[in-house]
Amino acid sequence: MFIGLVLTQVLILNHIQFSGFVNPYIYILFVLLLPLSTPRYAVLIFAFLMGISIDIFSNSLGIHSFATVFIGYIRPLVIRVISSREEDMSDYPGLMQNGIVWFLSYVSIMVLVHHTILFYLEVFTFANFFSTLMRVFFSSVFSIFAIVLSQLIVFRD
């Protein structure tokens, strides 16, 4: 899954052009779908490895790993905030296990945080604040869409 996601990301999704500046990133699915029982330090290390792999392919050393490690760190927090009945949670934070509404809000929060960090770190300035915000927003919409779609395709009954 690790290798599959990296290849999908760098060979196909990095070449998607939509109005020039939209680029969906679905490789964070790897971090999103780690079982909840995974130790937190392991999540961070996996997130770092994933980020650095994407970085090496897209010549953006450090940017993806920073953003991915960050969402790896806030993952338990986000899950705690959006889950109402914690005892019912399945160990696997997927679409089928927890329902569409839960999964959608989980993915949306994580993707938005990830993309915000990613794009602002990439341009490294707040000068074009709103044009960057536009990029964050549109790319996020596409990423969320792609991630949910991939879950529907891969894990249908």
Add this chain to the structure above:
Amino acid sequence: MRGLLRYLINNHVFLLFLFLEVVSLIFVFNFNKYQSVQYLNSSNRVAASVYNYFDSVVKYFELAKDNEILAKENARLKSQHSFLQNRPDSLGPEFVQHDTNYRYIPARIINNSVNKTLNYITLNKGSSDGVKPDMGIVSPTGIVGVVISVSESYSLGFSLLNSRWGPSGKLKKSGFFGPVEWSGADYREANLMEIPFHVHLAVGDTIVTSGHSSVFPEGLMIGTVKEFSQPEGESFYKIKIQLSTDFRSIHFVDIIDNLDREELQKLESLIENGATNN
């Protein structure tokens, strides 16, 4: 001591988090000093061979277009050749221009992007083919970028669509020159800076390389003037260039090796050192 140890164990997740983030940031800030992290970019063996393999499959879909571009260039070179052949030799050797010597290394682009704020290109030629950092990359339709990092059989370059690098361009008609900078938004446009108001401009004017650096020879196509304005309170034009290279469809490029580069650099560093000594 035991308290410190307990603190470390209790907070190991947070400390690991901090550690990984700091490592990432160090990478971010050091990537620009491009020689130091040579192996962590897409010219390294694993990443480049993945791109190379993928490209060897995908390139067949682009063959028709590539053929057309190469045929066009062929025709252009043929006409140039016949023009040069017909030039009277009676002019004598004193009229033959002895300009800087350049060698061209053909290469294929195996990875390219146009939608980031910092775009890079990966090429399938490396140090074993004689590629070195700071060589220019040019396509049949215009300049493309500059090589920044080289592995044994692959190399990585800044695309012109990268705000960290810009060539020096000049107006072919008047000879005025200034830096060309990508605006960061559209892959078909760039800006020409520092052209003063007294220069006569028209939409459609050709912009070529100035030849003031050892990266590109003089007179390579960059683009044409798309629109220009005179911002109030400033002394330079705001010029938008329509780039002649379509960065989404380039596949075959030439890497330009300036055979006099070392001599030039030696001379230039001599002058710089002399200036600081005074």
